[in-house]
Amino acid sequence: MAKHIVVLGAGYGGLMSALEARKKLTVDDARITLVNKHSYHQLVTQLHETAVGARSDRASRVLIEKVVNGKDIDVLKGTVARIIPDERTVELVDGQRLVYDYLVVALGSEAEYFGIEGxxxxxxxxxxxxxxxxxxxxxxxxxxxxxxxxxxxxxxxxxxxxxxxxxxxxxxxxxxxxxxxxxxxxxxxxxxxxxxxxxxxxxxxxxxxxxxxxxxxxxxxxxxxxxxxxxxxxxxxxxxxxxxxxxxxxxxxxTGGVRGSQLVVDAGFETEPRGRAKVDAYLQSVNIPNTYLVGDCAFVLGDNGRPLPPTAQLAWQMGAAAGQGLYHDIKGGVKEAFKPVMMGTLASLGRKDCVGKVGRSTKLHGRMAYLVKEAGNWRYLAKIGSVFH
Ligand SMILES: Cc1cc2nc3c(=O)[nH]c(=O)nc-3n(C[C@H](O)[C@H](O)[C@H](O)COP(=O)(O)OP(=O)(O)OC[C@H]3O[C@@H](n4cnc5c(N)ncnc54)[C@H](O)[C@@H]3O)c2cc1C
Structure with missing residues (x-):
C-alpha cells in the first residue's frame, strides 16, 4: 500500500522535499501531502525589497498549485497546531488531523529576541x-x-x-x-x-x-x-x-536573529538552545523515527564542526536530500549522507551594489555581484519550475 508522506511547510525546504520525493516515487509508492499556511510559496530571500516597495507583493510569492500542478502532490492550505509523534499525527488549527508514515518538518524559523525588553x-x-x-x-x-x-x-x-x-x-x-x-x-x-x-x-x-x-x-x-x-x-x-x-x-x-519553529520544540524533538532540531547525517530527527527536519528548523553541523547558517540555498538542498532519503526509506537501497554545497553568499546593498563570495573563495562586489545574486534567484525559480508562472 502507498505510504503517506506529510510535508509541513512549503518554504524552500518543504517545497523541494515534496518535489524531489515525487520525482522519485510513484503514486503507488507514496501519497504526498504538502501543508502550508498560505496558498503561496514566499520568496523570503527578497522580502527586504518587498518591505520598501521595490518589489510587489505578487512578485514576492509563487502559487504552490502552479508549482505542483500535474505532479500528484496534494496541497493542503492550513496551519499546523501540533505534531504528535507518538500517534504519527499532525493536528491543524481547524481540527483536521493527518496521519503519516513519514514526516518532513520544514516550518522555518521565528524571530529570536534574546530576551530584549520590549x-x-x-x-x-x-x-x-x-x-x-x-x-x-x-x-x-x-x-x-x-x-x-x-x-x-x-x-x-x-x-x-x-x-x-x-x-x-x-x-x-x-x-x-x-x-x-x-x-x-x-x-x-x-x-x-x-x-x-x-x-x-x-x-x-x-x-x-x-x-x-x-x-x-x-x-x-x-x-x-x-x-x-x-x-x-x-x-x-x-x-x-x-x-x-x-x-x-x-x-x-x-533582524537580529532567528530560532527554530516553536512547534518543533513543543513536539518533543531533541533541539539545541535556539530551538533547531538535532538531526543525523540523513537529516532525520535524532530521537523521533520516520521524521526529517530541513531548513531553518534543523541544526546541522558543517565540515568545520560549526552549525550551518539558516539560508535558503541550504534549505532547498536539505529538502532535496530529504526527498531522496524518503525514496530509499520506501524503496530500499543505500541512503547518502547530506553534503551541503556552499555555492557562495551574496548580500545585496540595494539595487546596484552587493558583496560576497561565490564558490569557496571568489570575492565579488559591486554591480557584477548584484547580477550574480539575481541570477541565483532565477536559478532557484527554474529549479522549482516556476520561472514562467
Ligand atoms: C530578508 C531576508 C533575506 C534573505 N536573503 C537570503 C539570501 O539572499 N540567500 C539565502 O540563502 N538565504 C537568505 N535568507 C534566509 C532564507 O530566507 C531562509 O533561510 C529560508 O527561507 C529558510 O527556508 P525554510 O524552508 O526553512 O523556511 P521558510 O522559507 O520560512 O518556509 C517555512 C514555511 O512554513 C510555513 N509555515 C510556518 N509555520 C506554519 C504553520 N504553523 N503551519 C503551516 N505552515 C507554516 C510558512 O508559511 C512557510 O511557507 C534571507 C532571509 C530574510 C528574512
Whole structure:
C-alpha cells in the first residue's frame, strides 16, 4: 500500500522535499501531502525589497498549485497546531488531523529576541510577505504624517542587526527612501537610517575586505552604523542602547536573529538552545523515527564542526536530500549522507551594489555581484519550475 508522506511547510525546504520525493516515487509508492499556511510559496530571500516597495507583493510569492500542478502532490492550505509523534499525527488549527508514515518538518524559523525588553512588542520583523507589507505601509505613513507633524523621529529608521537580512534591508532603505522623500516633498537630508549591531562589525563572518566595501557603500548613501553596542530595551518611540544612548524613532525593525519553529520544540524533538532540531547525517530527527527536519528548523553541523547558517540555498538542498532519503526509506537501497554545497553568499546593498563570495573563495562586489545574486534567484525559480508562472 502507498505510504503517506506529510510535508509541513512549503518554504524552500518543504517545497523541494515534496518535489524531489515525487520525482522519485510513484503514486503507488507514496501519497504526498504538502501543508502550508498560505496558498503561496514566499520568496523570503527578497522580502527586504518587498518591505520598501521595490518589489510587489505578487512578485514576492509563487502559487504552490502552479508549482505542483500535474505532479500528484496534494496541497493542503492550513496551519499546523501540533505534531504528535507518538500517534504519527499532525493536528491543524481547524481540527483536521493527518496521519503519516513519514514526516518532513520544514516550518522555518521565528524571530529570536534574546530576551530584549520590549523588542517583540515594539519592533517590526520581516519574515513573511505580510510582515514586509506592514513595514512598507508604516514607512509610507511616516513620510505622509511628517507633512503635518514635523517630528524628526518620523523620519528616523532603525534596523537592529547587521547580519545578512539586516544589511540587505538597510541597503534597500538607502535606495528607496530618497525616492519616497521626493514623492512626498520631504527634504531627504532630514531622513536618518541607523543600523545597530552588538558585534564589533557588520556582516559577522564575512571577509573583512568585503565588510569594509559594504560599510563604505552604505555610509556613502547616508547609513549610520552603531556597531559593538547591543539594543537594551525598546519602548514605543524609543530604542535604548546598552551604552546608555537612546534613539527616538517610530520605526524599529528587528533582524537580529532567528530560532527554530516553536512547534518543533513543543513536539518533543531533541533541539539545541535556539530551538533547531538535532538531526543525523540523513537529516532525520535524532530521537523521533520516520521524521526529517530541513531548513531553518534543523541544526546541522558543517565540515568545520560549526552549525550551518539558516539560508535558503541550504534549505532547498536539505529538502532535496530529504526527498531522496524518503525514496530509499520506501524503496530500499543505500541512503547518502547530506553534503551541503556552499555555492557562495551574496548580500545585496540595494539595487546596484552587493558583496560576497561565490564558490569557496571568489570575492565579488559591486554591480557584477548584484547580477550574480539575481541570477541565483532565477536559478532557484527554474529549479522549482516556476520561472514562467
Ligand atoms: C530578508 C531576508 C533575506 C534573505 N536573503 C537570503 C539570501 O539572499 N540567500 C539565502 O540563502 N538565504 C537568505 N535568507 C534566509 C532564507 O530566507 C531562509 O533561510 C529560508 O527561507 C529558510 O527556508 P525554510 O524552508 O526553512 O523556511 P521558510 O522559507 O520560512 O518556509 C517555512 C514555511 O512554513 C510555513 N509555515 C510556518 N509555520 C506554519 C504553520 N504553523 N503551519 C503551516 N505552515 C507554516 C510558512 O508559511 C512557510 O511557507 C534571507 C532571509 C530574510 C528574512
Amino acid at each position: 523588542m517583540k512588542e515594539n519592533a517590526f520583523i520581516m519574515k513573511t510577505i505580510n510582515q514586509a507589507r506592514l513595514i512598507r505601509v508604516h514607512i509610507q505613513s511616516c513620510f505622509a504624517r511628517y507633512a503635518y507633524d514635523r517630528r524628526p523621529e518620523l523620519l528616523r529608521f532603525v534596523v537592529g542587526g547587521a547580519g545578512f537580512s539586516g544589511i540587505e534591508l538597510v541597503g534597500e532603505l538607502a535606495d528607496a527612501l530618497p525616492r519616497l522623500a521626493a514623492e512626498t516633498g520631504v527634504d531627504y537630508s532630514q531622513v536618518e537610517i541607523y543600523n545597530v549591531e552588538a558585534m564589533p562589525s557588520i556582516l559577522p563572518g564575512f571577509d573583512p575586505e568585503l565588510v569594509q566595501a559594504a560599510q563604505e557603500s552604505l555610509q556613502s548613501r547616508g547609513v549610520r552604523f552603531r556597531t559593538g553596542v547591543a539594543v537594551a530595551k525598546v519602548e514605543p518611540g524609543l530604542v535604548h542602547l546598552k551604552d546608555g544612548s537612546v534613539i527616538e524613532t517610530e520605526t524599529m525593525i528587528w
